[in-house]
Amino acid sequence: DPLGLDMKYVTVRVDRGGCILGIVRFALPLSRVQPEIRSIYRIVLFGAVAAVIIALIVAYFVSRSITLPIRQMQETAQQIAKGDFGKRVRIKSRDELGELAKSFNTMADELQHQMENLRRMDRMRTDFVANVSHELKTPLTLIRGYIETLEDRAMDDKKAATKFISIIKEHADRLANIVNDLLSLSELELSDDSVHKTEFDLKEIIDEISLGFGHALADKKQMLTVSSQGGDLTIRADHDKIEQVFVNLIDNAVKYTKESGCIELSLVELDREVCVTVQDNGIGIPREHRERIFERFYRVDKARSRDLGGTGLGLSIAKHIVLAHNGKISIESEFNKGTKISVILPKE
Incomplete structure (x- = not known):
């Protein structure tokens, strides 16, 4: 410009x-x-x-x-x-990361549950081995002691020898019962073909079992009653195993009910099931023991149970048999008042 x-x-x-x-x-x-x-x-x-x-x-x-x-x-x-199975991811977003965190926590919950089961199974396995060892060792020790006594001097005394032989036979029978019960448990746990079903009237089974306890009831002056509700109490199940269940339950009721006590068996027809209850007014079970009462070799009063001749496997076997039939078994008990065990079995 x-x-x-x-x-x-x-x-x-x-x-x-x-x-x-x-x-x-x-x-x-x-x-x-x-x-x-x-x-x-x-x-x-x-x-x-x-x-x-x-x-x-x-x-x-x-x-x-x-x-x-x-x-x-x-x-x-x-x-x-590292073993801290209680840890969880704290993410509350609703996007893909939130879904991933939710899945992660679900996986952690399942892992924790599985680990708790493994630990519980490991404890049960350890307890089982210890209990089996103890249950077998006690009668074996006694048998050995009586045999050594017989070898030393008692053979010359026929009365003492007869007494010792009777005691040895009693403990040998106890060993046989433990082994038989262990075999029954093993068969129930490992075999899918252990249940052979036939059709039969459950009331007839209960009546026959009750008659078999006549002497035991008379010895303790106990009274056992059987009642039923419903017209059809026929079920399709393994006859021998169902019989074993109620033999174990009634046997326990007789053993742990005091003299002049009462035992009541009740059969009720449901829609597609039959419910059987075994109720007594015996010594009952303390609350802290109820959850473990169906475990193998578990006893509320160990010394008393052995004195009464139990193997500690009866209730565990009963539970396995009932579950193998897709049934249910439960227990209600109050210490010093009595126990009620309910068994529900499907008709088919």
């Missing part, structure tokens, strides 16, 4: 009838718009910087929202791997 100023020019040609009439030129000094331009540049620059900063912050939090739950799951998995 002749004036030495920075100018912004706009030129427009004026035409008419194909002839150029002239040119119109507009000029504007840039000094009037440069402050606005510089202001725009600053706004754009600051906006770009702010956008970058905001983008970085957003990227950080987005990244953190993704990596933090993953890191939490990784740390929780490591703690579970």
